[in-house]
Amino acid sequence: MRILVTGGAGFIGSCFVRMALGGQAPFPVSxxxxxxxxxxxxxxxxxxxxxxxxxxxxxxxxxxxxARVATLLPGHDAVVHFAAESHVDRSIAGAGEFVGTNVVGTQTLLDAALRARTPVFLHVSTDEVYGSVAEGSWTEEEPLRPTSPYSASKAGSDLLALAYHSTHGLDVRVSRCSNNYGPYQFPEKVIPLFTTSLLDGGTVPLYGDGLNVRDWLHVEDHCRALFAILRDGRAGRVYNVGGGQELSNRQLTRRLLDACGAEWSSVRAVPDRKGHDLRYSVDSGRIRAELGWAPRHRFEDGLDATVAWYRENRSWWEPLTRPQSLAPG
Incomplete structure (x- = not known):
């Protein structure tokens, strides 16, 4: 398979590329x-x-x-579209780049894929498009209720992608994942931000009462789900991909403090995010039943390995500029 990966130097995209070229895809990658x-x-x-x-x-x-996209698409068997602006606080501070990249950029790719007759277009999205759910889990049939400029721009790109399937017959497949974690994640997201700050003896910001709940998915498990969707997924189909490990932000913070050998005195309270959704949870029954996917990483082991990676790879994260005006995404 010849694959075009947008955003392939980012956190999830680069993991997908490393796994694909490392022989971990369930199909040959040329x-x-x-x-x-x-x-x-x-x-x-x-x-x-x-x-x-x-x-x-x-x-x-x-x-x-x-013009650049039009020259790249021909000859590829699939597009895996990761490229996106994804930090919620940045979208609250200014939504323009999010609409430009996430909506207009996706439309530009879809047009090029249509002209090039690209066989498969896999659009990688997020559980945030569903909005908050007090109990239970969202299935793929739920209406989208995004609450931040980021999630609204992703919902718009989802609907555009699916419309190209309905209108033009383009083989579009959409995945919606829960919060990813693992090595190589830019240190503005909560796990690498907290880990790198604590390893340096600093403090970490906790939004509001810390009771917001997220489901955690190891990035390698996410990429394995994407391989399964590429190989056996159906055109026009949406697949939720959840890790099955729900934690409040306070619970996650406690685990990171323990992993880094820090005390609760290292935590500082910050005002809650505007429009902060209380809980995300997606039902992954479809991808489990139809494609035989299931996460392999136990969260406890995956988190310990992630913290160890940041501890051992200061040369990767120390040169990166961590925005000081934004709390974790």
Whole structure:
């Protein structure tokens, strides 16, 4: 399979590329083209483990560049579309880049895929498009109720992608995942932000009362789900991908403090985020039943391994600028 990966130098995209070229895809991979604009969260170092693989081509470019995208799409068997602005607090501070990248960029890719007759377009989305759920879990049939500019822009891109299937017959498949964690995550998201701050002896910010609940999914389990969707998924189908490990932010903070050898005195309270959803939870029954996927990482083991990776790879994260005005995403 010849795959074009947008945002392939980011956290999840680079994991997908490393696994695909590392023989962990359930199908032969003949080439991977990475298209990445290398904005603040894109990092060529994320691809260092596979940089010498002759099957990898890196293209520095923006998914909104219609001419560039049009030259890249022909010849690929699939597009796996990760490229997105994804930090909620940044979207609250200014939504323009989120609409531009997440909506207009997705539309530009879809148009190019349609013209190039690309066989499969896998659009990678988020559980945040469903909004908050007090109890139970959202299935793929639930209406979308996004509450932040970020999640609204992702919901818009989801609907655009599915419309290209309904209108044009493009084989579009959509995944909606819960919160990812693992190595190589840019340190503005909560787990790497807290880990790197605590390893440096600093303090960490906890929103409000810390009772907001998120479901945690190891990035490698997420990528294995994407491989399954590429291989056996159905056109026009949405697949929820959840880790099955729900924790409040206070519970997660406690685990990170323990893993880093810190005390609760390292936690500072910060005002709650505007429009902060209380709980996300998706029902992963469809992908489990139809495609045989299930997460393999126990959260406790995965979190310990993630903290150990940051402890052992200061050379990767220390040069990165961590925004001081934003709380964790």
């Amino acid at each position: 080439s991977v083209t990475v298209l990445d604009a290398l904005t603040y969260a894109g990092n060529r170092a994320n691809l260092a483990p596979v940089a010498g693989d002759g099957r990898l081509e890196f293209v520095h470019g923006d998914i909104r560049d219609a």
